[in-house]
Amino acid sequence: MTEFNGGQLFLLKDLKVVRMSEERFKRRIILRAFAINFLVLIYYYGFTEQVKQYRVLEKNLTSDFILPYIKIRSDLFIAPKYGILSCGIRKSMSQLLINIMCLLHNETEFQNQNRSLNDTWMSERVCSHKDTHFHIPQNNVEGIPNLTKFAFIRDPFDRFISFYLHICKNDNGCWNCGDDLRCVVKNVYKSLKSYEKNPDESTSSLVDRHAAPISWNCNFQETLSQYHLIKIGVNYDQRQSAINELTEILKSNGVSDVLITKISNESMFGETFHGTHKTSARRKAEKQVEEDTIVRDYLHKIYFFDYLIFKFDTSHLDMKYQKLIQMMQKFKYNHSGFI
CATH class of the missing domain: 1.20.58 (Methane Monooxygenase Hydroxylase; Chain G, domain 1)
Incomplete structure (x- = not known):
């Protein structure tokens, strides 16, 4: 040859x-x-x-898609005893994740205060975001060798619906759009485009951080290959599969069977305060995302590269985007172009 x-x-x-x-x-x-x-x-x-x-x-x-790998402020949590670090991606089981990491970080105090893995953000928790030994800055992570890193990731459209219901509809935190989904998605797109042109973590808004593509989180542009990425879903089987993956990571890092059982049980059967996946409002939003061509157009533009990079199921995307992803994967496309 x-x-x-x-x-x-x-x-x-x-x-x-x-x-x-x-x-x-x-x-x-x-x-x-x-x-x-x-x-x-x-x-x-x-x-x-x-x-x-x-x-x-x-x-x-x-040409008008939201680009991948723009750095935005992320939440990194560490359990030094087990050499585990996790990145909390908003609206991707982030509430559960911080409580799991808190338990692993300070098991004794967590148990003494009778905390649950289903405590909400509003609860007084053992672990504080101000504690840099738990909520660790990215720069500090780079000096710690041999960390096992994991993150929960979630279907981008499903994640957006959860963000919309929690931050926009319930809390009215999105440009006074209320429950106007078209208004929300248009403004999200505009805001992320603006941030993309001038990325500055100190200026990112609450909405930006919740709605940003997954690839913007966790310094993935440099660390993606270092992470165990656990895909989560809203139904029982999908959640069970995610927790099974997590327990394997915990076992391999020396977490006791007692703690693993607690994490598995409370993760599967608990429910956080602002969970939205069983509500009629969610079903209504899902229907609009399925049928509203304007909403779908913006969602494809915002999250296209998440589907490509993280290899989510694309069967619910419009056909032209499914084909584009297939061709890019065939030609080994990454964010810099064809390789």
Whole structure:
């Protein structure tokens, strides 16, 4: 096998000649080599042309997408005893995660105060965001070797609905949009586009941090390969699968069976205060996300790269975006382009 202008040419050799003259043998070798090389060249140049055509399509479709890997303020929690660090991605089981990490960080005090893994953000917790030995700055993480890192990640459309119901509809924290989903998604897009052009963690808003693409979190542009990414969902089986993955991580880091059982049981059967997945409001929002073309257009633009990078199920995306993701994956696309 040899190279030809970046493509692969296959040469036949070491063929056994059976009852064939040397001249006929040479002609057969030449014809076979020519035929194979011709097919390879057709494939290679056809493939290259596909790439060129898809670059055009990619540019047309993604020119106004929210870009991936923009750094935004993240919450990192550490349990030094077990060498575990977790990144809390908002609206991705973040309430449960901080309580799990708090238990692992200071088990004795957590238990003495009779805390539950389903305490809410409004509760007085053992662990404080002001405690840099628990809520650790990113710069401090870099000096700690051999940490096991994990994060919960959630389907982007589903995560957006949870954000919309909690921050916008219930708390009226989104541009006075109330429950106007179109108003919310348009303003989210505009705000994230503005932040994308001038990223500054100190200026990010509560809405930005809750609605930002997953790839903006956890310094993923530098640390993605270091994380165990646990996909979560709203139904029982999806939650059970996520907790099973977590318990394997905990076991491998020396967490006791007693603590693991507590974490597993309370994670599966508890419910946090602002959980939204069983409400009629959620069903209404889900229906609009499924049917409203304006809302869907903005959601695709905001979260397209999350689906590509984290390999979520894309069956509920519009077909043109499904195809674009498939082609980018085929050509080994990353945020810098084709590789």
